[in-house]
Amino acid sequence: MPFARSLLKISTILFAVALGLVIYQGSRYSSLFEGQSESPYFGRWKTWFSLSQSKVPGSKQSLEKGWNVIHHLGGNGPWIENTGEDADPNLAPPEGCSVDQVHLLSRHGERYPTPSAGSRHLQFLKRVEETGLPLNGSLEFLNDWAYFSNNPERDFGELTNTSPYAGTLGAFTTGVKFRTRYEDLIPRDSRTRLWASDSGRVIDTARHFASGFFGLDWESSGKAQLQIIPESFERGADTLTPGDTCLRYLEDPILGHDNGLEMLLQFQETYIPAIANRLIHEDNIGLSNLSNEEVYGMQEMCGFELMVRGTSPWCEIFTKQDWYNFEYARDLLLYYRAGPGNPYAGAMGWLWLNATTGLLHEGPMAGSIFLSFVHDGDIAPFLTALGVFTGDKELLPTTHIAAKREWRISPILPMGARVTLERLSCSPTHEDPQVLRGHVLSISLWNMSVNEAKK
Template sequence: MDLLSFTVLLSASLTLAQNQQPLYSTYAFNPLQHLAGIAPYFEPADPPRDPSPPQGCSVTRAAYLVRHAAINANDFDYEEYLEPFGKKLANTTVDWKERLTRTGKLEASQLGVQLSYRYPKLRLPKRVWTSSAERTTISAQSFIHGLEMIDDEIEMVTISESKKAGADSLTPYSSCPGYSSSAGSKQSSTYVKTYTAPILARFKSLAPAFNWTSDDVVGMQEWCGYDTVIRGSSPFCSPSLFRADEWLQFEYSQDIMYHYNTGYGQPLSGTIGFPWLNATLNTLSAPPSEDDQDIYVSFTHRELPPTVLVALGIFNNSESTGINNPNATMPLDRINYHRQWVSSYILPFLTNVAIEQMNCSASYGYENVTDPTFYRVVVNQSPQTLPDCYDGPLESCSASGMQKLVQKRGEMFGNFSAACGVTYDNTTDVLSIYSRNLTGRSVGK
């Protein structure tokens, strides 16, 4: 039996078994916005703040760190969940290499168009940087196609994903020996066993001949996301197959994993994310020259953006509690529905973290300040307030405050080589790709 037929039959059985919703119900739920790291790109508006600059402010420079766009499947998800479940139903001949989907290419191109509209007064970049994997380079190429006005205007600079590059990389976790890509799997598995138990009981009652496991449930929920970005829709997303609360449980299991893998539960997260933060502020705050850019955009993998958020101190569940114990905010036996660390909001495909430099000389109350330069962090088009600096218009951060914040973060996270336990030669604690005159290539149409 193929996947489509199986899910249609199971969904139909579950529909008959469930109670009908009352006619007056206005509840709506979209599982595609709760798929964590495999969610198709969307802008969650969390919080629902206006992405436009504050009144009287104008963006003068901006830097973006972008995760690659939607892919078929990553190796771990395919080997651990998708392939085993598919083989239970029938032999599969689908090629699930980590290739960018057509949807991914379109979304990356749309992001380029979006940025050109968002910053109409800024110069188009001369270069766009990307790590060397196929899915990141194709994302960068598609982005450039949407951004540039004339063919071959913008060069793509490829940065090797070396395991001995120190912090001078767009994949610094790869060159950090102390970091483990499997971190968080154990904690996530603990919760997976809890939330899948009643689902397994329901499925076994409907298809008792099928050897159901927790991995099958996770695999089916992951199929919803990957199937959608490949084919445009998926029967695995059916509300008759999984209820809304069960999608939230899947999402939380992924949040636990990312919390311990690249979030506040990972001691090295701030260390891995700080070099990009430091290099970006140095780049944006440097006196402009003819060779500089107004917009800096870099493409990477899903591991780097959340570590930058940790380095900035945002989306911290325990930030306002006065108790620095982030692990206590992610229990393994129940959902913390009030958490800030929601990976679907901060890590969908094509997730982007932006730091905008603004001139606020025309902003009421800030007209006569000595330095009208302010900074703002925007995640997937949603402005975020920095916990240590909010002295500007609409809680943006002053130039002096931003310098102090990054200096403080550098004292906490700046020693990359020592914190990561680097033993190879020629390591560095600094990301210098933006200040070096690296050669790129045109991508054409």
Template sequence: MMSFKVLAACGSLASAAVLNPRQATTTSGTSTASATEPWYYQTSPELFAGPTVTGLIAPFLAQTNPAPWGAEASFVANAPLETNLPIKGNTNDQSIFQLHGHLSSYFPNPIGFGSNEYPVPPGTNISAVHLLHRHGSRYPTGTASVPIFGSKIHNLTLNGTANWSGELSFLNTWRYNLGAEILVARGRQELFDSGVLFYYNYGALYNTSTKIIARTTTQDRMLKSAEYFMAGFFGLEYSRNVSLVPIIEQDFFNMNCNNSNNYLSTGGNNASLIWENIYLAKATKRLKALAGGYNWTLADTYNAQSICPYEEVAFGYSQWCDLFTYEEWQGFEYTIDLQFNGNNGFGSPTGRAVGIGYVEELYARLQGHLPNVPPGTTQINTTMVNSTATFPLNQTMYLDFSHDTNIMSIITAFGLKQFAQPLPPTGPPADQQLIVSHTTPFAARMVWEIIHAPQPVKATRPTSANAAASDYYTNGTATTYIHLTISQRTVPLYKSYPQCEERDDGWCELSTILEIWGGLLDQARYDYSCNGMYSPQPAGNITNGVPVSKRDLGLTFGSGLEFHENSDRWVM
């Protein structure tokens, strides 16, 4: 999948007021009668609209909410509409639709990342927010194994090769009816709902006197996802408030990381196949007995599992889902974790390289200037970031849209080593940190908040039992913090960055973060990772998102040699 890089920024809050789309001048997103249609089809301009008075202030729940969900607060998150199925072995009532990895319809991370959730202390202000958002639920990729498998099953039924029985008897009348790649209705809802939620959390950050710039790509599901989000936040007339900049998502239009698209970055697939042979052995045997004259294989079993989440988000129900036990769905989730870790994350030789462009853009914005990186060191679209017309530096809210694999690589390029835990292909490790359905499900969102405090905030916040205690230390000056959430839960930055103070709110001082990020470009080793010649590695050998060097492997060739990290070679 082609990678792209997006904008991010920090700015000052100016003239923030209630959101009123009618303050701008252009129109979009409404139905207007054409010259050949009668007047009674006209919806814009609005005739006899009645009172249209907006409120006096915009919501700012991210700053004003006294009870964010966490250890000491009750919270019922918005959840997708799902069909309950009697899944064998499910004793804890967890939905199997939250075990579908990147194919899970959006849900907030239910267990968090190891940090408490706290309100913003009185007197502290969120000054800017940077959103990186995945597209919504969609049909499968047209050339992927799922549509190929679906067509094969239908043809086997038509030509009489297979005589389906038992739990597979539904295949005698089933046919593959999914589309390809575009958003399904649930995907449209996910992005609209996300836009509404983002408005309630950060609406007061929008400066109503300006028209902000947001970025997406030209791929249909990407463009539509951005538009549905904007409609949720601004209303149908969103084009009065925001200009969308779609980057061309097509081969040869933007710089690609070559090795991310070849066998060198398929370690996750290889590890997943090992695990599939373990957790699907019983299921394959079970389904093969119901396939009549057809030789049902392990690959068929995995493809059968993969159809379930796609049909669920497309049709609301899939007969493929209840073919598997709860334990087998847990196994399916882990295959996705293995794939993303080894193909796009810390277990991939190109994990950091693919994501480093966004990191450098955010790094530049937080310092108030355009990105200035050497040629050939990132995938940044230099045409789009060389001007404030397409890379603004004065916004307080930045909205960017990307793909799941890119977001995983961005997590890696940021060096969020909490998610770098090696994943054995023989089964999940204890206290597994990288769970893809918790980080990059459909409509996933990564949010960076910039927070200004009048003096240092305590590393251990007062509890509700000690509500009268101050959130601040008695000594110190104004301090700026950065706060990261993924899937609406705080990521404790100190777990990835030892330089950050260990805080139970997960924040880190912005000055410390900028010092850390200043070294991330070199760590990504972009040119060598993307274009170098190196050997593929077994699962577990790569743990830092860059190729394993000879030094990492402990290979030496005698005295008189010096290892050069930049070229990954031993020289005299």
């Protein structure tokens, strides 16, 4: 972990970094509006991440107690807090310490499908309609179901603004929660700058976050300024989206950007044909020759419909094992596209890490709040460069699920995921004069203890 070790050299009385990776855990779709169910963006304020921890009724799926499909959408679903037994109950700084600088690297909020994914969905639905035959069994709901966008040209790729999982709501509420924790760091006599890559959903996430963090008048009052960074090759190293500027990554046909898709396609072949066969034999002969792409698109629609309507019948037609397979397929996609399985990822992630390290060295004199908004494919290289995922000694296979893998997208990079680095200043008498504490709000596998950090 050469980059992590470089951070340890920061000469402050105490320096600690808290990695806050938003994780989600919540209710199944069929019970989101029943009984005690709540939006994940409402709830208690025990810590800055603590949201709704109320118990909700189970779904119609006959699965064991405690299993939840939202944990297995591979970054393709809404943000929900981690309320598992390994979740940190308290994120307060150690006694005698205070936060004097904070850095945020955030994925955009919940969104509609991208145009490419959405087009695949619509093509499949058109084929269903053109058969002129009613559907049966698991797919019977499609006889009366309508797609979750009536204006795809407007919606595709943009933040959702309805349901408990609205991307606009999530970004605003995240801003409020950051203000709750970091209000004392907001400069009173200068303007704070936010950075966003030049994508509509990323820019809108930054704007809604700023409204929650600084107030609705953040632009007119001069409290903050949003700087948009083009997602273009010409930016070189001066970018938030290094995957668009790394020439070898873009041009390498084997190990570059497209490697993730190739690995995804290989794994789809191991599990999707059996699903297609099952659905066809539920008296749906009109859908013969269901392709891997079409079945995968059905699984995608579960998460996307949740983020628009709060519920989705697509979540019900697949088994628990089907969702494990989908989750792993999504893991493979990002692992080989922009994560530890890609040879260029570490170099790309070094850019943000290096710039942030310099600011941490300078301390509050360089500023107190640094806020950046990007895509999941830009956060994955940073985590790779940081060396967080070192437990997977071999590359993830495409022939079967690597059950004990560390790299899992569902709990670390859902929509709205964010990485937070905190610089702590402590009293001279503090027992640990210089510490890097990496804390991931996930399962204990991601937690890096103080003793480990000192090595």
